[in-house]
Amino acid sequence: MPLKRFYRLQRARLTAAPLSLQPVIGWRSRLLRIVLLLCMAAGLLAIGAYLGYQYAFDRNAVSTAEKMQRLASQSEQLGSGQAKLQILEQQIKIGQGERDGLVQALGAAQSELAAKQETLSFFELLLQSNDRSRAVSFSACELQSTGGGRWRYRLLLVQGTDRSTEFVGRLQASVQYQEQGKRQNLQIEPLLVKFSHYLRQEGELTLPASVQPQLFEARIFMENNKQAVASCQKKGG
Template sequence: MPLKRLYRLQRARLTATPLTLRPALDWRGRLWRALLGLGLLAVAFAAGGWLGERHGRERAQGQAAQERAALEAGLAQRAALAANASGVRQQLDVSEAARKALAAELAGVQQQLAAQQQRLAFFDTLLTRNDRNRPVELVRCDFEPLDAGRWRWRVLATQGAGRDTAFAGRLLPAATLRDAGGRRRVELAAAPLAFRHYGSTEGELALPVGARIERIELRLVTDNDKQPIASCNNQEG
């Protein structure tokens, strides 16, 4: 009995459900299905590549923007440093100008001091030396080496006491040298000297470079006579 009922139920189910026939695909259908699958895969790969390229482009643009911002910051910092360096350079220029001005002022003060010391030495000599019997006397001679054979000389001269006539004459510099050619004497250009009661003058000598200087001498002569009336040299105390 139960078997018959089960049989009738299955028969009723088969009768109620319409039959669907699925035709079997031939080789053309399978080919088209494979091509369709490959096409879908290609589309998927293309979409993935496009998305990856877009992401890479956006990332590269972001990096470029960061690098541009860093470059602009570096340029701004460089401009600030250049402005700071320009300010420091201006301060250095001002300091250098001030230093040169102070050096020039110091040189002027030193020259004035040297002149004052020269005058003091001259008047001190006048108090201790004044030979009435000599018309003119070189009371002080200073010789100072400069560079490359150049020497500076200074002379203080005075007339004998009681002489009111102005003196006019010349100083004749000469130097005794020793070099490869032996010992020799060199006469140099004369320097005029004119004063009344007392006077001073100075000049420079240009001697051969490399020669050993044994003696530098200044001889004083009048305009009318070549015979020296006074002299001094760098070896005198």
């Protein structure tokens, strides 16, 4: 009894399920499928590579454009900076020119002031010279170094008596100095002088660079007279 029931159930199952036939795939079909899959994969890779290249190209193009724009902006800023620099250089040159002009004007004013002070001192010396007992006298006697062993002397002679007549005479000057323990005397060539009221006499002499004058002496003689009518002395260091 149970065996019959099992067979009936088995028969019912076989009659209820439809038969399905599955074809058997050979090795050629499988190989063809593999080739197709590989081709599709290669195509996808090619498409991906192209899209990636295109994206990179577009990005590089955008980056290049940005760099060019930035470079143009920097070039413009550089040009503006150079223009400002040129303006500043011109202003500096103008300022230097004005400064040089002011320095020259100041130097000229100082020279003019020094000349006026010297002239004022000269006339003050003339006003202070009241020695009427002599035919001529020294109101100034100076010796100053100008560097390099050169010395400049300045003399001021003023007439005393008989100023209506021109004074005629000769001027002699000398410098005493010591060199290597020996006293030396430098005679300046005598000068023939003619003047009325006053005479300003300047000259230059040269001494060894390593020595200092000890005494500068100037004497004035009347014409054809060996006796000095006036003299002055200036002691040095």
